[in-house]
Amino acid sequence: MNMIETNTTARTLGVNFNNEGTASIVLWAPKASSVSLLIAAKQRTIALEKKEYGYWSVETEEVKPGDEYVFVLDEGKEFPDPASLSQPDGVHGSSRAVDLKSFTWTDGDWQNIDLESYLIYEVHTGTFTGEGTFAAMESKLDYLVDLGITAIEIMPVAQFSGNRNWGYDGVLPFCVQNSYGGAEALQHLVDKCHQKGLAVILDVVFNHIGPEGNNLDNFGYYFTDKYHTPWGNAINFDDAWCDGVRKFFRENALMWFRDFHIDALRMDAVHAIKDFSPVHILKEIKQEVDQLMRETGRVHYLIVELDLNDIRFINPFDQGGYGMDAQWIDEFHHALRVSSGQSKTGYYSDFDGVASLAKSYEDAYVYDGTFSGHRKKMFGIKSSGNAGRQFVVFSQNHDHVGNRMLGERSSQLVSVSMLKLMAGAVLVSPYLPLLFMGEEYAESNPFQYFVSHTDPELAEAVRKGRKKEFSAFHLEGEAPDPMAGETFDHSKLQWDLPGIEPHRTMLGFYKTLIAIRKKYPALYQLDRENVSVGYDQSKQTILL
Amino acid sequence: MNMIETNTTARTLGVNFNNEGTASIVLWAPKASSVSLLIAAKQRTIALEKKEYGYWSVETEEVKPGDEYVFVLDEGKEFPDPASLSQPDGVHGSSRAVDLKSFTWTDGDWQNIDLESYLIYEVHTGTFTGEGTFAAMESKLDYLVDLGITAIEIMPVAQFSGNRNWGYDGVLPFCVQNSYGGAEALQHLVDKCHQKGLAVILDVVFNHIGPEGNNLDNFGYYFTDKYHTPWGNAINFDDAWCDGVRKFFRENALMWFRDFHIDALRMDAVHAIKDFSPVHILKEIKQEVDQLMRETGRVHYLIVELDLNDIRFINPFDQGGYGMDAQWIDEFHHALRVSSGQSKTGYYSDFDGVASLAKSYEDAYVYDGTFSGHRKKMFGIKSSGNAGRQFVVFSQNHDHVGNRMLGERSSQLVSVSMLKLMAGAVLVSPYLPLLFMGEEYAESNPFQYFVSHTDPELAEAVRKGRKKEFSAFHLEGEAPDPMAGETFDHSKLQWDLPGIEPHRTMLGFYKTLIAIRKKYPALYQLDRENVSVGYDQSKQTILL
Structure with a gap:
């Protein structure tokens, strides 16, 4: 195996321990003229040897789990490990060596549930509980099981600056946020979820790196000015030196599945991943996850957030697709929100109430080759060959709540009956429903930026x-x-609410709806072909 | 039909005449607040009406073929027509209305030849003859037929600034360079070629607009800063307002086939066409050319210059491809040149003489998923499922000659025996051979920039x-x-040379080689599967 290939059986980047306790250290640093690893507490410096394709490596007995270290480039510049697994003092501090294999798993009997049965609950770790930790989240799992959801989706956990962040400012993609409890606490949470029959989706960001603590450019060519994204220069997936970057993210995807037993990834805004390579990075990730699944016998899904209405992402390889299992469709949300009274400003301006919603029930994409006034171009393509389980829908999520100036949830914007209608609209759809934490009991706190x-x-x-x-x-x-x-x-959930009115009634309503969805084949079999939709614009009604 | 759709049966953009002589005038100018057409000589101003999607149009009896006109935007800014067919005074002058249908064709019996039988001869109109015109080119057609080639490929003819240019600085893609003879002279040349059994390939540039006389940005959003290309901001194929741009180039492709009877397009550097739309612009062009072919019964090919080693461009639609018929492979050229003694500098540094050449004979792409030191990344993908007729090869072309400081052709660089070996290497390949004008008699003049x-x-x-x-x-x-x-x-061909030695012998050699290729099925049937290749690096030999 050369340095650019990925090893599905174990992480190779960063500091990793074999079964005898020897550390294997690998760093991709094509810009460096020398590389060493420094353990300040032990006053030890370990030189890495230069390998092919800009990699540096060494095998050593001198690094042990728990050691804090930095990489030293060119005999003077000290940075945390780009593949760090732990940052006890935050993004600017040292990395800490972790042996991911030391966790004792108890989920040997766990089998991922069918994608079609995913009923997703999106959580932000920091605000889901008062403590804002994975450990605290565990105490709510019985509540979620009781609610009837089958999968939790955890917003990004990669280490970000400070202790408060939505997670999309992560700068160390392999490192689990220290204030959430770090890697072992996440492993523990996933293990616990599996014991309770819950699948776990992890939100990961492969399209940009956050603004504070981003040292990647000192090591290698992680960015390219060929393409512009909302976050500046794009991550380099197809320019010179891209292989080191591609491997970095492939290994990252594999790590969550293999070492954290994550059941599915939700990859953020993949439309901002610009890659004209013959094999798109998403397809390459899928190929390697397929390989991993063959080796382990476990099943994992790849779900993407996608703003393109482009089935190339979710089509199988033999149709030229990237093989993603499913994608989010924001357009269902936009249509539903406009139907529920949202004024048609900004990205809502393209949507025409129940007509758009009916279109989304029928065709998933509202724009499927038609002219979008907001985008000022023909947009999308038909998705008639794609299964219902390939689309995730919601009436609110972190983005559409948090993107509002005051971060109001739907419960602050519409009536109780409208909330119930919106819940119903999502839960009778022939797609995968996603709830945003707290919506099930009409949480009154906002979710702010x-x-x-x-x-x-x-x-x-x-x-x-x-x-x-x-x-x-x-x-x-x-x-x-x-x-x-x-x-x-102010954005935290208030856990006294579900027990009191009117929240308790709303919670009961959600439970009932979810139970109905699970009971009737017409609802849980996501058979798009057999859904027929009628609507009446004047009466603002829709009939499935 | 809405304004964004293309009409395969007739050009809609610019000034066009129906059979009754009425002019239909259509301009895409979403940036304009008013548009009129001014015929200065007649002191006539004709206002256009605003239509959907940024289009303006009018039907009028007041414009006749031969009238010179400009468009006036916002009641003051005068520009030639972006879809001008004629610029009698160059890129900065007025446009002249032309009725493309007025040419009397005599090629009704012509049928395009099988792509597999294409034996291509690349010509630059300005330097092919002393006069540098299409009319003068006609006098050489018998010579080309006698040589044995089956298709001429004309370097770009779109109107550029001045009278001397390779053609890649064209700024009015629908207008045939006035100094070459303009639209009618090109129609006449194609008609003549067809009478003589020659197919005609036209080189077109859809990836950038030249630097002088480019007024497109005054009319609409032809460019986007989302992507960078070697020529600056990319042409806008997928950003807001892209539909007007996409239609502009689709209509352009259709025009050459329908109104000029061109047999194949060679689309320049399509790797610089950046398009993440669900339907790539090349696929969209192919779909419309397919439609045109169904309507007319004629056959047309789409050939691309491509620096990506990516079969997505040449694969059929049902495999997720863009459906291009063939592509150039520069890598065959680079391998051949290094085999013939070219020093391994710049883009030649990746090639290893006969080993690379053998690889190209066998696999078309030399880099097919392997690491390129020059590009500093893994490059390419295997093309084993693609037919030999999908690849165009050459031992020299305008680029690799003209990119040299002094523009020396191979005849100035290597021995006569090596020239013969290189000719043989191309003409025994299981791909489509392309000769660069004059190479067949070892022209001694350079081809300079x-x-x-x-x-x-x-x-x-x-x-x-x-x-x-x-x-x-x-x-x-x-x-x-x-x-x-x-x-x-100094870059013009010297037509006395083919008659004198040593040029006459070389010409005879090429004729014989071409005749042999046409005679033996093992050579003219481009059966890649049955080509076996051996080579000996030490002896610098290769055996097919």
Whole structure:
């Protein structure tokens, strides 16, 4: 195996331990002229040897699990490990060596559930519980089982700056956020979920790296100016030196499945992954996950957030597709929200109430080759050959709640009857339903945009940017300060609510709906072909 | 039919005449607040009406073939027609209305030849003959028939600044260069070729617009800063407003086939066409050409220059491909040149003489998923399922000759025996052979880089750029001035040479080789599966 190939059976990048306790250290640093690993506490420096394709490596007995280390480039520049598994002091501190194999799993009998049976519950670890940790999340699993959901989807956990973040500012994709409890706590949570019959989806970000603590560019050519994305230069998936980057993310995907027993990945905004290679990086990840599944006998799914209405992503390889199992469809959400009274501004302007919603029930994509006034172009393609289980739908999620200036959930915007209608709209769809944490009992707290950057300039820039974004809405109040601790605290779920009215009734309603969906084949068999949809624009009604 | 759709039966953009002589005028100008057409000589101004998707149009009796006109945007800005068919005074002058249907064709019996039988001869109109016109080219057709070639490939003819240019600086894609003779002269040439049994390939540039006389940005969103290309911002094939741009190029492709009876397009550098739409623009062009072929019963091919070793471009639709009929493979050229003594610098550094050449005979792509040191990444994919007729090979072409500082053809660089070996290497290949004009008689003139921009600043920038590009080669002499008329004159073929030695012998050799290729099924049946290749690196031999 050369250095660019991936080993499905074990992680190779970073610091890894074999069964005899020897550490294998591998770093991709084509920009470096020398590389060593420094354990400050032991005053030990271990030189790495240069290998092919910009890799450096060494085998050593001198690094043990728990050791804190940095990489030293060119005999002076110290950085945490790009493939760090633990950052006890945050993104700017040292990395800590972790032996992922030391966790004792008890989920040997677990089998991933059929994708068709996924009933997804999206959680943000930091605000799901008062403590904001994986351990605290475990205490809510019985509640979720009782609710009837079958899979939790955890918003990104890669190490980000500070302790408060949605997770999309992660800068160390292999490292589990220390304030959430780190790698072992995530393993423990997944093990517990499996014991309770819950699948676990992890949200991962392969399209950009966060703004604070991003040292990748010092090591190698992780970015390219060939393409622009909303976050600046794109991650380099097809320019010179891309192989080191492609391997980095392939190994990352494999690690979650193999070492954390994650059942499915939700890959963020894959439309911002620009890759004109003969084999798209998503297809390459799928090929390797297929290989892993053959080796382990376990089943894993790849789900993508996709803003393109393009079946190439979810079609099988032999049709030229990338082989993704499923994708999110925001258009169902937009159509549903406009049907429920949302004003047609911004990205909602393309949607025409129940007509668009009926279209989405029937064709998944509302725009399937038709002209979008908002995008100012013909958009999308027909998805008639794709199964219902390939589409994830929702009436709210972290984005569409949090993108509002005040982060109001639907419960703050529409009536109780409308909330029930929206729940029903999602739960009778021939697609995979996703609930956003707390919607099942009409949580009254908002879910606002929050960060905790430690770089004062960046913090100020984010603050200003957010204010500017919503300057047109100044009559509706002021945008909350994303850096303020109270913005985060105010976004937490209030666990006393499910027990009191009117929240208790709403919770009961969701439970009943979910139970009905699970009971009737017409609902749980996601047979798109046999769904017929009628609607009446004047009466604002829709009939499935 | 809405304005964004293409009409395969007739051109819609620009000024077009119906059978009653009425002019239909259509302009895509989403940036304009008003549009009119001005015929200065008649002192007539004709207002266009605003239509959907940024189009403007009018039907009028007031414009006749031969009228010279400009479009006036926002009541003051005058520009030639982006879809102009004629620019009698060059890129900065007025457009002239042309009725493409007025040409009387005599090629009713012509049937395009099988792609497998294409034996291509690349010509640059300006330097192929002393006159540098289509009319003059006609006088050489008997010579080409006698040589045995079956298809001429004409380097780009779209109107460029001045009278001397390779053709890749064209700015009006529908307009045939006036100094070559314009649209009717091209129609006449194609008609004549068909009478003589020659197919005609036209080189078209859909990946960028030249630097002088490019007014497109005043009309609409032809460019996007989402992607970078070697020529700056990419042409907008997938960003907001892309539909007007996509239609512009689709109509252009259809026009050459329908109104000029062109048999095949050679689309320049399609790797620089950046398009993440669900239906790639090349596939969309293919779909419409398929439609045209059904309507007319004629056969047309789409050939692409492609620097990606990616079969997605040449695979059929049902495999997720774009359906292109064939592609150029520069790698065969590079391998052959290194085998013939070319030093391994720049893009040649990746090639290992006969080993690479043998690989290309066997697998078309030399790099098919292997690491390219020059590109610094894994490159390409296997093409084992693709037919031999899908690949065009050559021992020289305009690029690899003209990219040299002094533009030397192979005849100036290697021995006569090596020239013969190189000719043989191309003509026994299981691919489509392409000769560059003059190589068949070992033309001794170079083919140098020449332009004739009329903008002094641009001219100076090109001059300086060329000098800088070759500054490392100053010991080998000075780069010729691309603006100088003598650089152009010096690049013309010398038609006395084929009659005298040693050129006559070389010409005879090419004729014999071509005749042999046409005679033996083992050579003309491009059966890649049954080609077996052996080579001996030490002896520098290769055995097919």
